Amino acid sequence: MSFLERLLKDPVRFARLKRWFYVGLAVVAVAEIALPLVFDAGHPHFSFERFPAWGSIYGLVSCVAIIVVSKLIGKAWLMRREDHYDS
Amino acid sequence: MTPGWIHPGLVLILGAWLLPLLRGRIKRAAMILLPVAALVLCLVSTPGTHGVVHVLGLDLVFGRVDATSLVFACVFALIACVGMVFALHVEDDSQHIAALTYAGSALGVTFAGDLLTLYVFWEVMAIASTLIIWQRRQPSAIAAGFRYLLVHVVGGLALLAGIVIHWTQTGSLAFGDMGAFSGGLAWSLILVAFLLNAAVPPLGAWLPDAYAEAPVTGAVFMTAFTTKSAVYALIRGFPGTELLVWLGAFMAVYGVVYAVLENDARRLLAYHIISQVGYMVCGVGIGTQLAINGATAHAFAHILYKALLFMGAGAVLQTTGLRKLSEMGGLYKTMPKTLGLYMVGAFAISAVPLFSGFVSKSMVVSAAGETHRAGVFLMLTLASAGTFLHTGLKLPYYMFFGKESDRPQDRRGKEPPANMLVAMALAAVACILIGVFPGLLYRHLPNPVDYVPYTLQHVTGTVGLLGFTALGFFLLLKHLDPAPTISLDTDWFYRRGAAVFVKWIQTPLARLESGTVGEVCEFVIRRPVLGTAHLLRRFDSFVVDSLLVGIGRSIQSSSQVLKTAASGHAQHYGLLMAAGFLALLVLALLA
Numbered sequence: 001m002s003f004l005e006r007l008l009k010d011p012v013r014f015a016r017l018k019r020w021f022y023v024g025l026a027v028v029a030v031a032e033i034a035l036p037l038v039f040d041a042g043h044p045h046f047s048f049e050r051f052p053a054w055g056s057i058y059g060l061v062s063c064v065a066i067i068v069v070s071k072l073i074g075k076a077w078l079m080r081r082e083d084h085y086d087s
Numbered sequence: 088m089t090p091g092w093i094h095p096g097l098v099l100i101l102g103a104w105l106l107p108l109l110r111g112r113i114k115r116a117a118m119i120l121l122p123v124a125a126l127v128l129c130l131v132s133t134p135g136t137h138g139v140v141h142v143l144g145l146d147l148v149f150g151r152v153d154a155t156s157l158v159f160a161c162v163f164a165l166i167a168c169v170g171m172v173f174a175l176h177v178e179d180d181s182q183h184i185a186a187l188t189y190a191g192s193a194l195g196v197t198f199a200g201d202l203l204t205l206y207v208f209w210e211v212m213a214i215a216s217t218l219i220i221w222q223r224r225q226p227s228a229i230a231a232g233f234r235y236l237l238v239h240v241v242g243g244l245a246l247l248a249g250i251v252i253h254w255t256q257t258g259s260l261a262f263g264d265m266g267a268f269s270g271g272l273a274w275s276l277i278l279v280a281f282l283l284n285a286a287v288p289p290l291g292a293w294l295p296d297a298y299a300e301a302p303v304t305g306a307v308f309m310t311a312f313t314t315k316s317a318v319y320a321l322i323r324g325f326p327g328t329e330l331l332v333w334l335g336a337f338m339a340v341y342g343v344v345y346a347v348l349e350n351d352a353r354r355l356l357a358y359h360i361i362s363q364v365g366y367m368v369c370g371v372g373i374g375t376q377l378a379i380n381g382a383t384a385h386a387f388a389h390i391l392y393k394a395l396l397f398m399g400a401g402a403v404l405q406t407t408g409l410r411k412l413s414e415m416g417g418l419y420k421t422m423p424k425t426l427g428l429y430m431v432g433a434f435a436i437s438a439v440p441l442f443s444g445f446v447s448k449s450m451v452v453s454a455a456g457e458t459h460r461a462g463v464f465l466m467l468t469l470a471s472a473g474t475f476l477h478t479g480l481k482l483p484y485y486m487f488f489g490k491e492s493d494r495p496q497d498r499r500g501k502e503p504p505a506n507m508l509v510a511m512a513l514a515a516v517a518c519i520l521i522g523v524f525p526g527l528l529y530r531h532l533p534n535p536v537d538y539v540p541y542t543l544q545h546v547t548g549t550v551g552l553l554g555f556t557a558l559g560f561f562l563l564l565k566h567l568d569p570a571p572t573i574s575l576d577t578d579w580f581y582r583r584g585a586a587v588f589v590k591w592i593q594t595p596l597a598r599l600e601s602g603t604v605g606e607v608c609e610f611v612i613r614r615p616v617l618g619t620a621h622l623l624r625r626f627d628s629f630v631v632d633s634l635l636v637g638i639g640r641s642i643q644s645s646s647q648v649l650k651t652a653a654s655g656h657a658q659h660y661g662l663l664m665a666a667g668f669l670a671l672l673v674l675a676l677l678a
Contacts, residue, residue: 004419008488021557028554032547042542045456046464049544055551058465062472062552063559067566070347078574079348085573085582 029056092137092150094198095125095164096208099191103184115175118183122167125194129160136200145260148200155383155533159319160197162387163190165517166311166394173398173510174304182222186308189215193312197319201260202250202277205320209246209284213239216313219305220297231300234581238293242283249276265324278325284317285368286361287334288341292578295345295357299410303401306353307510310397311390314360318367318386322533327374332455335369336466338362343473345576350411350569352400352486356393359436359478362470363389369467370451373458376534381450383532388443388521392435395514396478399429402503402511403486409498412482412569417491421500424508426487431515433483435522437475440549443521446528446540449549453538472556479553480560485569 007013033052044050102121109117137150167190174183192215195208220232253273254260268274286294301309325331342362349355370382402425409415419426438444455463502508521528529536
């Protein structure tokens with residue numbers, strides 16, 4: 001059994017992995033807010049980039065928007081059976 | 088040709104024909120040495136105008152060597168090397184010849200200094216890439232190849248028409264910035280041809296259609312040349328064209344939307360080519376020094392990581408025979424090396440810090456920021472999240488992890504042959520090198536670079552964007568399960584629309600045919616022709632025939648007279664002679 005397989009198959013280890021993922025996200029978001037206050041982060045191009053944790057928020061919003069909007073367009077219009085062009 | 092400069096593209100195009108003559112190890116050495124030789128020739132090329140050929144009063148420039156053409160040529164030659172290593176195990180000369188010709192003609196496009204040379208190599212590229220698709224030798228690939236060829240023939244004709252009009256109007260074939268002719272017919276036609284090859288919607292549906300059908304090894308070449316040579320042509324001809332900014336930004340999002348719906352692994356990656364080329368097209372449209380540098384750098388980085396991703400998906404296809412995400416899963420156990428190398432490509436395309444996409448994509452996004460285009464900036468950033476969502480999360484999740492479907496032993500997957508892994512490793516090393524040492528790439532860009540990718544804000548912002556994209560992915564995972572469907576794209580118009588159109592037009596067309604066209608035919612062609620024929624027949628039967636009959640009759644009667652005279656009795660002849668003699672005597676006496 002490889003390292004990766006142990007990590008994914010063992011529920012205890014998998015739960016630990018999940019926890020580290022959330023901790024990591026929290027660290028990233030906090031770093032994004034805190035580090036520009038401590039160090040000079042340079043001048044952003046747009047005012048909305050000054051919003052605290054802008055990258056993290058926009059990432060989550062983008063991801064959800066892409067999935068939801070694409071699925072809606074797909075279900076309503078674009079998705080067809082695989083033999084659409086064969087029949 | 089100027090002495091001292093050898094066209095790297097011609098080395099590939101002509102050298103490819105050596106392969107059928109060689110066997111075994113020598114052949115494999117030649118397969119590697121040809122693209123390596125082309126790469127070396129690119130590296131030692133000195134800027135300037137080389138290879139000027141005078142034909143029919145025209146100056147054809149085969150070697151316009153400057154920073155822009157060199158950086159594109161180098162990456163084209165580099166990926167040809169990687170692609171040939173990846174294809175080393177394939178025992179099919181025709182595939183290698185097509186691939187090398189394709190790579191060579193892409194180099195030809197890159198070094199072309201005039202529009203005619205550009206056009207010739209442009210068309211060779213279309214034909215060679217069609218041949219690559221057909222090498223898969225399956226009905227679906229043959230059909231996709233024909234569609235691909237027809238679309239590119241249309242693009243090629245638009246280019247030719249544009250060139251001819253431009254030539255007539257200006258008297259020059261030089262290939263430079265077309266900005267001065269903006270809005271004209273020649274400008275539009277050439278732009279349309281370039282946009283078609285860059286797979287800009289609605290002209291880009293050929294790309295996922297064809298690339299998913301190409302052979303495993305051939306697809307690696309396909310990902311590199313057609314779209315990126317079009318980006319190069321756009322940089323040369325259309326920098327700063329406002330239309331391109333919006334087309335590019337739209338394209339970046341468009342590819343991401345289709346990737347959500349896609350079930351075929353290589354089609355998903357193909358839609359992300361469209362998305363990534365969107366950044367380049369957008370950069371060309373913005374047209375500032377930073378933006379052009381960004382488009383060039385992103386093309387360079389993109390060719391390497393996209394080839395790596397296609398090699399990864401191709402390795403899975405080759406060893407499992409599976410192409411649909413809904414049928415894959417659990418391959419991390421049998422293909423861990425492929426997974427690791429694929430993930431390098433996935434991190435590179437997702438612009439994870441320390442990977443190549445981070446240092447190239449951000450140049451275009453920053454250029455959008457510097458020119459205060461908030462909408463474009465937001466669209467490109469959203470597409471970045473989408474890129475990571477699909478290439479970095481969805482595809483590896485369903486391919487290598489996820490639910491393991493029940494599959495027979497031969498579909499469980501195994502690591503691909505060593506040469507394929509080596510090729511992937513080469514591309515992976517390049518992705519990391521560029522990401523860690525961006526100066527290696529920046530040094531060769533067309534404009535001087537004063538851009539620093541690793542700023543605090545950029546790194547934290549990117550990590551935040553990617554991290555929370557991953558969060559969104561895992562939260563919505565159950566909605567992302569790939570379904571066995573296909574998605575309509577603009578290829579519908581020629582795959583289905585054409586049939587609907589024909590059905591719709593059939594009845595009026597038939598009516599038109601039997602009605603107007605029939606009547607016109609009756610009165611303009613049929614009746615006059617029949618009348619003339621009738622007249623001729625009468626002339627024949629009355630005049631010609633009676634003439635012949637008359638001649639026959641008179642010959643017959645005169646021959647009757649002659650028959651009477653020639654009786655065959657000697658006494659008659661003697662009598663005639665005596666009568667004649669007497670008559671002569673009388674004449675002599677009386678005279």
